[in-house]
Amino acid sequence: MGARQVAGREMTTAQDTSIGSILVADCGTVLTKVVLLDRVGGRYRFVARGETPTTAEYPWGDVTAGVRHAAEQISAVTGREFFKASGDLIVSDTSDERTDVFAATASASEPLRVVLGGLVRDLSVASAERAAAGTYSLVSAILASDGRGGLTEEERVRTINKAAPDVICIAGGLENGAVRPVLELVDTAALACSLIDEKARPRILYAGNSELRQQVVEIVKGRAELRVASNVRPTLTEENLLNAQEELNDLYGQQKMQQLAGMDTLTSWSSVPVTPTARAFSRVMQYLWHQGDPSKGVMGVDLGASNTTIAAVFGGHPFLTVSSNMGIAFGGEKLLQTHGAEIITRWMPEVMEESEVHGLLVNKEMRPISIPQDRRELWLEQAVAREAMRTALETARPGWQPGIAQPHPHLMPLCDTIVVSGGALTNTPRPGQAALMVLDALQPIGVTTLVLDKYGLVPALGNVAAVKPVAAVEALDSGCFVNLATVVSPVGRPRSGSIVLKVKVKYDDGSAFGVEVQHGHLEVLPLPPGQQAELELHPRYQFDIGLGPGRGGKRRVSGGLVGLIIDARGRPLRLPSERRQRLMQMQRWLWDVGG
Amino acid sequence: MYYPTEIQVTPLVNVRRERILPTPGETLVRLGDRVEPMQVVARANVPGEFRVVSVARSLGIPASQLKKYLRVKVGEEVRRGQVVAQKGLSDPVKSPLDGVLTASGSGRVLIETRPTPFELRAYMQGTVTNVLEGHAVVIETTGALVQGTWGAGRESVGVLKRLVKSPDKPLRSKDIDPSCHGAIIIGGAGLDDGVLERAQELQVRGIVIGGLSSEMIDAAERVPFPIVVTEGIGLIPMSGPVFQLLATHEGREASISGRIKPRWGVVRPEIIIPMPAESLPPDQSQPGMPLTVGARVRVVRAPYLGRAGIVVSIADHAYRIETDARVRGAEIDLGQGKPIFAPLANLEILT
Numbered sequence: 040m041g042a043r044q045v046a047g048r049e050m051t052t053a054q055d056t057s058i059g060s061i062l063v064a065d066c067g068t069v070l071t072k073v074v075l076l077d078r079v080g081g082r083y084r085f086v087a088r089g090e091t092p093t094t095a096e097y098p099w100g101d102v103t104a105g106v107r108h109a110a111e112q113i114s115a116v117t118g119r120e121f122f123k124a125s126g127d128l129i130v131s132d133t134s135d136e137r138t139d140v141f142a143a144t145a146s147a148s149e150p151l152r153v154v155l156g157g158l159v160r161d162l163s164v165a166s167a168e169r170a171a172a173g174t175y176s177l178v179s180a181i182l183a184s185d186g187r188g189g190l191t192e193e194e195r196v197r198t199i200n201k202a203a204p205d206v207i208c209i210a211g212g213l214e215n216g217a218v219r220p221v222l223e224l225v226d227t228a229a230l231a232c233s234l235i236d237e238k239a240r241p242r243i244l245y246a247g248n249s250e251l252r253q254q255v256v257e258i259v260k261g262r263a264e265l266r267v268a269s270n271v272r273p274t275l276t277e278e279n280l281l282n283a284q285e286e287l288n289d290l291y292g293q294q295k296m297q298q299l300a301g302m303d304t305l306t307s308w309s310s311v312p313v314t315p316t317a318r319a320f321s322r323v324m325q326y327l328w329h330q331g332d333p334s335k336g337v338m339g340v341d342l343g344a345s346n347t348t349i350a351a352v353f354g355g356h357p358f359l360t361v362s363s364n365m366g367i368a369f370g371g372e373k374l375l376q377t378h379g380a381e382i383i384t385r386w387m388p389e390v391m392e393e394s395e396v397h398g399l400l401v402n403k404e405m406r407p408i409s410i411p412q413d414r415r416e417l418w419l420e421q422a423v424a425r426e427a428m429r430t431a432l433e434t435a436r437p438g439w440q441p442g443i444a445q446p447h448p449h450l451m452p453l454c455d456t457i458v459v460s461g462g463a464l465t466n467t468p469r470p471g472q473a474a475l476m477v478l479d480a481l482q483p484i485g486v487t488t489l490v491l492d493k494y495g496l497v498p499a500l501g502n503v504a505a506v507k508p509v510a511a512v513e514a515l516d517s518g519c520f521v522n523l524a525t526v527v528s529p530v531g532r533p534r535s536g537s538i539v540l541k542v543k544v545k546y547d548d549g550s551a552f553g554v555e556v557q558h559g560h561l562e563v564l565p566l567p568p569g570q571q572a573e574l575e576l577h578p579r580y581q582f583d584i585g586l587g588p589g590r591g592g593k594r595r596v597s598g599g600l601v602g603l604i605i606d607a608r609g610r611p612l613r614l615p616s617e618r619r620q621r622l623m624q625m626q627r628w629l630w631d632v633g634g
Numbered sequence: 635m636y637y638p639t640e641i642q643v644t645p646l647v648n649v650r651r652e653r654i655l656p657t658p659g660e661t662l663v664r665l666g667d668r669v670e671p672m673q674v675v676a677r678a679n680v681p682g683e684f685r686v687v688s689v690a691r692s693l694g695i696p697a698s699q700l701k702k703y704l705r706v707k708v709g710e711e712v713r714r715g716q717v718v719a720q721k722g723l724s725d726p727v728k729s730p731l732d733g734v735l736t737a738s739g740s741g742r743v744l745i746e747t748r749p750t751p752f753e754l755r756a757y758m759q760g761t762v763t764n765v766l767e768g769h770a771v772v773i774e775t776t777g778a779l780v781q782g783t784w785g786a787g788r789e790s791v792g793v794l795k796r797l798v799k800s801p802d803k804p805l806r807s808k809d810i811d812p813s814c815h816g817a818i819i820i821g822g823a824g825l826d827d828g829v830l831e832r833a834q835e836l837q838v839r840g841i842v843i844g845g846l847s848s849e850m851i852d853a854a855e856r857v858p859f860p861i862v863v864t865e866g867i868g869l870i871p872m873s874g875p876v877f878q879l880l881a882t883h884e885g886r887e888a889s890i891s892g893r894i895k896p897r898w899g900v901v902r903p904e905i906i907i908p909m910p911a912e913s914l915p916p917d918q919s920q921p922g923m924p925l926t927v928g929a930r931v932r933v934v935r936a937p938y939l940g941r942a943g944i945v946v947s948i949a950d951h952a953y954r955i956e957t958d959a960r961v962r963g964a965e966i967d968l969g970q971g972k973p974i975f976a977p978l979a980n981l982e983i984l985t
């Protein structure tokens with residue numbers, strides 16, 4: 040009964056026979072995935088999965104129809120039935136065709152609409168923004184008391200009314216700090232609430248100076264429902280988001296997830312509460328961190344149709360950021376409107392004019408489930424994917440506390456593993472395209488393993504972990520993940536055209552070869568999935584591969600679909616400013632990775 | 635089994651639309667009433683304008699003394715320019731608008747204007763089948779329904795008028811003549827630069843086209859009538875079944891809506907053409923069915939965007955497509971030679 044300690048949790052093992060098969064569903068904005076896990080040879084294994092359009096809308100108007108549709112695909116493969124003719128889930132009967140446990144995650148609901156208020160845009164408001172990003176939320180307005188957000192009270196009330204939020208989150212005031220401006224902000228929020236019809240009235244979440252709680256209660260009394268959380272910015276240098284994130288997540292669950300058509304049935308089937316997909320995703324990253332090098336972090340990126348989730352773990356602490364409205368389908372047009380077409384087209388290996396970009400992005404929003412059937416449209420979607428991940432990372436990074444995993448403050452922290460999830464990344468025609476998108480968008484440094492969540496199982500397994508941790512662990516270990524590539528990204532100050540890294544690869548069959556990698560180049564060395572090799576890395580000119588400036592070393596690495604990538608293009612990655620040169624560069628890099 | 639998105643391009647169907655007040659009010663029709671599109675079926679008073687007046691700051695008094703200097707009580711009406719508060723001989727604080735003083739506290743008062751009446755129209759000819767007293771009315775009708783892909787503007791009613799001979803022809807401004815006044819005009823693949831201006835001059839009630847170039851999106855969102863784009867953004871011909879259905883009903887009165895919401899309570903732009911139910915056989919199609927051989931579908935991505943056809947086979951394993959991706963798909967007979975292969979994800983069932 041080999042019990043293991045994972046993320047502080049004591050787990051039972053597969054020998055515990057009380058739970059057999061586990062059916063897990065993830066209801067996304069456009070796709071619903073269902074996964075069957077079962078004991079095979081005494082261990083939990085991934086058996087089959089189904090994927091189908093989400094059915095929250097006409098003509099079904101019930102997310103559970105999508106779960107049944109996806110389960111039908113599993114039935115076709117396994118011959119097992121999961122639902123009765125009446126549509127009810129078959130649970131724990133004596134036949135072989137049973138599901139012992141059903142668990143579900145969901146991200147199909149509308150995000151929580153949030154108005155943020157605080158005293159200083161870069162301090163309390165920024166912290167409140169990161170707290171809101173811990174769940175599916177959309178910040179519809181920001182009220183800051185410092186110069187840039189200095190609105191009159193009436194303008195603030197109008198802003199709140201126009202934003203029609205579900206919740207007004209007020210931060211501000213360090214502990215034992217400001218009083219009056221915080222209370223004024225609360226009073227304005229309460230006034231705005233009082234002008235809104237009771238049924239649509241937002242809640243107020245107070246996460247500011249904790250000394251003022253009693254006064255806040257008095258001000259809000261009778262005008263809005265108040266919730267109180269710990270101060271998100273207790274000191275200038277300290278951030279405390281957890282409590283506010285929990286409150287917002289709770290509100291999302293109550294106000295949004297529960298409104299999802301069919302959620303009642305989904306909940307009744309489920310052995311554990313239906314979990315927001317991003318939370319379940321984050322849970323798996325925590326498990327992976329415990330499996331790897333504790334001096335480094337683990338990161339997961341889940342690129343969905345509506346949202347991009349970045350879940351990172353450093354020093355055992357999870358950092359979850361959901362960028363709502365920044366997905367592969369519902370993100371491109373927003374980027375175009377706010378930053379112009381070039382922010383997207385700069386990542387493309389072909390010319391595409393703004394009008395064409397605009398048309399294709401609008402069409403994608405209208406048909407979010409559709410996939411590119413033409414290469415130009417594929418390049419565009421992959422360019423949007425890069426920008427969506429990059430934008431989400433920009434939101435996430437300021438909230439991280441990577442500690443020793445951050446040798447270069449302006450660059451990404453060292454990550455042992457980066458898990459890549461979401462159809463636009465896992466269903467690329469060639470694996471090199473997925474690797475290049477991730478390298479361009481996230482720009483990891485040092486030595487990192489890119490892992491593909493090929494079957495979209497990570498959120499599901501995160502939820503399984505709540506019911507049967509050993510099943511999640513064993514399923515993860517049994518091939519749910521596919522290694523995409525091992526990447527070595529040296530960081531340093533380049534000399535033009537200089538050799539920055541010498542690499543010697545020793546394969547397990549005794550063969551070996553060496554390469555010298557020039558700055559600016561992307562080299563792909565063969566190392567297929569399932570094989571391992573020993574790398575000898577000798578950086579030059581004080582370049583850092585995660586071991587300190589100029590320090591080399593040996594490292595045993597695993598192969599992947601792409602192989603071993605030496606990304607010596609520099610950090611931060613700089614693209615040529617001249618369009619023709621940039622196109623040629625993008626074509627070259629795509630060629631290099633076999634894309 | 636694959637269950638694609640369904641789009642209604644239906645010659646005869648029961649159409650049910652819920653008409654909801656933006657704020658609680660009064661419903662004006664009863665169960666079973668016959669209603670006309672422009673008939674007001676419910677009304678409400680929506681909150682009006684408001685002003686927050688900082689009395690304490692203007693008078694230079696502590697917020698706690700506000701009550702002492704107020705000349706108007708909460709709930710009382712005020713006229714624009716009327717003194718709201720005054721301290722001794724100092725400049726008084728006057729109301730910036732006609733309204734009611736609805737709240738006071740924290741050194742300021744809130745003055746709200748009288749609510750604005752809002753009238754909710756039926757939108758389509760039909761019968762009232764449900765009344766949620768004070769909140770909403772459900773209207774049902776029988777007729778043809780065409781759902782679009784993209785839209786702009788709100789709702790309107792007019793007579794359908796086709797201005798192009800085939801679905802691949804663009805709508806040209808020179809084709810819009812005074813006979814288009816009050817009509818919903820139907821074009822094909824896109825429209826020329828002068829169409830929107832000309833259509834405004836002649837007060838058309840709506841435009842239906844297959845595709846719209848992305849450069850015209852902003853202009854389309856500003857015109858006072860609804861626009862329904864049936865296939866998508868780009869110079870895309872209207873798909874055959876849509877064009878034929880609309881052409882069949884030329885001269886009939888239709889309701890048109892350009893409203894769109896692509897997720898979280900999807901709303902599609904649409905054209906509804908009410909018809910006497912007994913004149914046509916009842917619609918047999920069942921919504922929410924899996925894709926089967928024989929189904930009428932439309933392809934929603936290039937290179938076949940907007941092309942409609944019949945499913946001739948559904949592949950039981952993945953095939954490689956032009957991007958090199960391996961996907962499951964179906965063979966579609968577009969009525970022009972050899973069937974084409976399209977990914978399942980790129981198919982919509984036309985019901």
